[in-house]
Amino acid sequence: MTRKSSHKVQTILLVTGLSGAGKTTVLKTLEDLGWEAVDNFPIRLAGALLDIPASGGRSNPSIPLALGFDSRTRGFKADALIRQIMQLQKRAELNIMTLFLDCSGAEIERRYTETRRRHPMALDRPAMDGIAQERMMMEPLRRWAETVVDTSKMSANELQNDIRTRFSNNANLHSTISITSFGFSRGVPHNVDLVFDLRFLRNPHWDNALRPLTGMDPEVAQYVESDPAYAEAMFKIRELLRFLLPLYDAQGKAYVNIAFGCTGGRHRSVHVAEQFGKWLRDDGFSPTVVHRNLTSRPIDALEGPANGANNKKAKRGSERK
Structure with missing residues (x-):
């Protein structure tokens, strides 16, 4: 034997x-x-x-x-x-x-x-x-x-x-991807390859009920996703990343840093960063998601004036509750 x-x-x-x-x-x-x-x-x-x-x-x-x-x-x-x-x-x-x-x-x-x-x-x-x-x-x-x-x-x-x-022993080898949420009022992160500005979405900060919450909470997620521009914008950003990331792989780029920013970095950017983390995992990538300003204190002065029509309606609606 x-x-x-x-x-x-x-x-x-x-x-x-x-x-x-x-x-x-x-x-x-x-x-x-x-x-x-x-x-x-x-x-x-x-x-x-x-x-x-x-x-x-x-x-x-x-x-x-x-x-x-x-x-x-x-x-x-x-x-x-x-x-x-x-x-x-x-x-x-x-x-x-x-x-x-x-x-x-x-x-x-x-x-x-x-x-x-x-x-x-x-x-x-x-x-x-x-x-x-x-x-x-x-x-x-x-x-x-x-x-x-x-x-x-x-x-x-x-x-x-x-x-x-x-x-290469791994036919599915990808760049190392990191996703960061941040607030523009607190500065743009260093060494970022792709920055997406989410300040076109209505701001949950000006809803009194949502202000103390973050983009990790379902109430904020529902509020952000209900913006009329949300679905189409997310679809186009996702398609862009599906196009770009394989090109980065082909060029041997070791790290790709993607950042989503809103004003304060606690609501819109956090929700969208989490969402893209899930979507990229569904597409076969393994991103790391970091929320730079998640624990920062909400400050009205950093958020700017609530002068958008959507923000005014949200504020009046929260006051009637």
Whole structure:
């Protein structure tokens, strides 16, 4: 009877290539995809690294690991590294792949000139000399690698998209979405990507019965939703987000911050933020909803004059109750 191994397979991607070809961009993109990434790592120490428990106090082979190295790595010798990789590949619990980033010499030279950095192998010589020398050193690894990506004609964004397509384990990966309700009278939140001004809706603050409540209360929700402009406005905003959010995903935007503002930040914006949190979850996203001014004290002076027709009617109606 054959005994099955209880070990889970650890996926390891070795990221290497020519200096200036995009290794740092690749490793950062893999981190955004949930990989654990280590740059400038001596491959000869890979065995010891794999025996170190992951964060949380125990090994977690379900998290893929990316190890970046190039000609600057201490003790770099391509043939010796390949032999070490072959030894690691004999371990049944490891699935090791190699990604080599290639690039034309002229493009690498342009990138170093643009950033005003010296090529690591040509500190006192023309950059093309160092590029040619490094290409010779790295050629065995280029021939060895399962995947070779030529970044000569790629922008950083195009390289990120290519890596996400190749190595994302989650076909439904989305940007991290946060929804914030706030009051314009208390300032607009920082680092917001999309701001929706809800001050066109009638203000529950001027209804005496609703003033002490918030957008979390059903009475306020009913009041806000009864505004004639509410249904059509919410439909159009929802359709806009359904259009925009996949585009942000495609561009690799890690975070999308959406803010809904009203005057005081306690009624209209709170209700709408909660509503969009539910709608986006229905659409397959996982937003975090934060109410910045929910616990702020209601102040008439911050709300402005109750000079709208709807607000006057609401105020008179509440006085007759």
